[in-house]
Amino acid sequence: MTVPRIRMEIGVVLLVTFGMAGVRSALRLLDAVLAPEPLNTQKITLNAPKAGVHWLDLALQLCSASVLTGWGLLVVFLLSGSGVRIPRLRGGDCLRGAGLAALIGIPGLVFYLTALHLGLSRHVVPTTLDSVWWQAPVLLVWSFANAFAEETVVVFWLLTRLRQLGWSTPAVIGASALLRGSYHLYQGFSAGLGNIVMGLVFAWFFTRTRRVWPLIVAHFAIDAVAFVGYSTLVEPLGLAGLFAS
Numbered sequence: 474m475t476v477p478r479i480r481m482e483i484g485v486v487l488l489v490t491f492g493m494a495g496v497r498s499a500l501r502l503l504d505a506v507l508a509p510e511p512l513n514t515q516k517i518t519l520n521a522p523k524a525g526v527h528w529l530d531l532a533l534q535l536c537s538a539s540v541l542t543g544w545g546l547l548v549v550f551l552l553s554g555s556g557v558r559i560p561r562l563r564g565g566d567c568l569r570g571a572g573l574a575a576l577i578g579i580p581g582l583v584f585y586l587t588a589l590h591l592g593l594s595r596h597v598v599p600t601t602l603d604s605v606w607w608q609a610p611v612l613l614v615w616s617f618a619n620a621f622a623e624e625t626v627v628v629f630w631l632l633t634r635l636r637q638l639g640w641s642t643p644a645v646i647g648a649s650a651l652l653r654g655s656y657h658l659y660q661g662f663s664a665g666l667g668n669i670v671m672g673l674v675f676a677w678f679f680t681r682t683r684r685v686w687p688l689i690v691a692h693f694a695i696d697a698v699a700f701v702g703y704s705t706l707v708e709p710l711g712l713a714g715l716f717a718s
Contacts, residue, residue, distance in 0.1 A: 474555045479634055482551060487652075490544045490626055495655030502658040502665075505595060513592045517660055520600040520615055520700060527605050534602075534611045538618040545622040548630035557633055559625070562686045570690025573678065577671050578695045588663030595661045599703040612700040620692035627653050628676055629685040642680055649676040 487493070505515055523533035549559050588594040602608050627649055635645040650672030654665040675688050 474637070476638060479637055483631070483634055486548060486551070486626070486630070490547075491623070491652055491656050495652060495658070498656045498659040502661070505659075505661075511592055512595055512661055513589050514596070516596045516598055518598045518601050520602055520612060522602055527603065530603075531605075531607050531611065535614065538611075538614050541618040541622045545625035548626050552630055552633060559629065560684060560686065566684060566686035567690050569682075569684070569687035570694065573674070573687060573691035574694035574698075577674065577691065578698065581667055581671070581695070584667050585663065588661065588667075593661055594663040595659075597660050597664075599700045609701050609705065613697055616693050616696035616700055619696050620689045623653070624675070624685055624688040624692055627672070628679050628688055632676060632679060646673060646676040646680065 505512060508515065520534075522530050523537070524530040552558070585594060585597070589596065600608075600612060602611065631649055631652065632645045635648060640648070650669045653672035653675075654667075654669035657664040657668040675691075679685060679688065
């Protein structure tokens with residue numbers, strides 16, 4: 474694969490996936506900062522209803538999650554065309570993923586709560602989906618879609634392509650981390666910084682192991698605990714106030 478074609482592929486893929494998402498996210502943060510209300514009094518919902526009728530909402534939720542999963546499948550397909558294939562999932566990947574989830578998730582929650590009280594983050598509500606039978610399964614689908622798309626595009630594909638362009642290891646790690654931080658900026662300054670740190674850890678791990686599945690498992694676990702935990706424990710028990718400024 475020629476260098477011009479790799480550069481073109483990077484531009485096109487980022488334009489339709491997380492590159493443009495990063496631009497939109499930065500603009501949404503700017504809008505939030507310019508609003509009269511302090512940043513930590515503004516709410517942002519990650520998983521909201523998409524229709525008033527339950528079965529239509531379910532269909533739209535699955536469609537949106539499928540598009541996100543499709544981003545990941547797109548880059549896996551593109552890499553396979555140049556002989557780079559995603560490794561198979563192994564049992565050890567789950568153990569490593571659990572360790573990474575604990576390493577990132579627990580400090581990340583403390584960092585978010587601290588930033589919220591300092592006014593550096595918006596109040597993030599993981600979900601406002603109605604309490605219907607498919608709520609938890611759909612949140613798990615979203616958790617997988619987020620994990621698969623982000624780790625295949627932002628780590629597996631991007632690092633592979635940048636290395637093919639001759640970028641150094643620190644450069645590809647930094648580029649991946651900055652991209653990850655950019656499309657989380659809509660949640661607040663702290664979300665951008667926190668995800669840059671997460672991106673540095675995940676990209677470094679990939680450069681050392683060439684394993685992407687532990688990253689997918691870790692990301693899935695973090696999102697699943699946040700989404701399902703909020704909908705089944707925090708909100709029903711009236712604990713949401715603990716996460717407010």
